Amino acid sequence: MATQxxxxxxxxxxxxxMAELAGxxxxxxxxxxxxxxxxxxxxxxxLPERYDGRLGEMEKVxxxxxxxxxxxxVDPDPERTVHLFISAAPEAPTTRGFxxxxxxxxxxxxxxxxxxxxxxxxYRFGLAEAVSPLRMRGMVGMLGRIKRQVRAxxxxxxxx
Numbered sequence: 005m006a007t008q009x010x011x012x013x014x015x016x017x018x019x020x021x022m023a024e025l026a027g028x029x030x031x032x033x034x035x036x037x038x039x040x041x042x043x044x045x046x047x048x049x050x051l052p053e054r055y056d057g058r059l060g061e062m063e064k065v066x067x068x069x070x071x072x073x074x075x076x077x078v079d080p081d082p083e084r085t086v087h088l089f090i091s092a093a094p095e096a097p098t099t100r101g102f103x104x105x106x107x108x109x110x111x112x113x114x115x116x117x118x119x120x121x122x123x124x125x126x127y128r129f130g131l132a133e134a135v136s137p138l139r140m141r142g143m144v145g146m147l148g149r150i151k152r153q154v155r156a157x158x159x160x161x162x163x164x
Contacts, residue, residue, distance in 0.1 A: 067145025
C-alpha cells in the first residue's frame with residue numbers, strides 16, 4: 005500500500021540546511037522555484053574517482069523516472085558523518101535538482117540527523133504543485149534509500 009504525503013511548510017523538524025533550503029523555495033513564486041531547482045541540478049557535484057564509471061556498484065533508485073544511482077558512506081567518527089554520492093543524468097534536470105536538494109541538505113550531517121529527516125520532507129519544498137506526482141515519488145525514493153543505507157552502515161559498523 006502506497007503512503008500518501010501532503011505538502012507542508014513546516015521546517016522545525018528538518019536539519020538546519022534542509023530547513024533553510026525549504027525556506028528559500030517557499031520565498032519564491034512557483035515559476036522561480038523551478039529555476040532554483042535547476043540551479044541545484046547544476047550544483048550537484050560530480051562523482052569522485054572511486055565511483056566514476058562504477059554505477060553498477062551504486063544503488064539504482066528505481067522510483068526515479070530517469071536513471072539515478074547513489075552511494076552512502078558513513079565515517080567511523082563519533083558523529084557518524086554521512087557522505088552522499090549521487091549520479092543523475094544531465095538531461096534529467098528535475099531529477100538532478102532533487103538529488104541536489106538532498107546532497108546539499110544531508111551531506112556532512114550525522115547519521116542520527118539524516119535518519120531523523122521525516123519521510124515526507126521532499127514535499128516541504130513547495131514543488132509538488134510544479135512537478136508530477138511520479139517525479140515527487142522519485143525524490144521520496146532517493147531519501148528512503150539514503151536513510152536505508154545509513155541504517156545499514158551504522159548497524160554493520162556496530163556489529164564489527
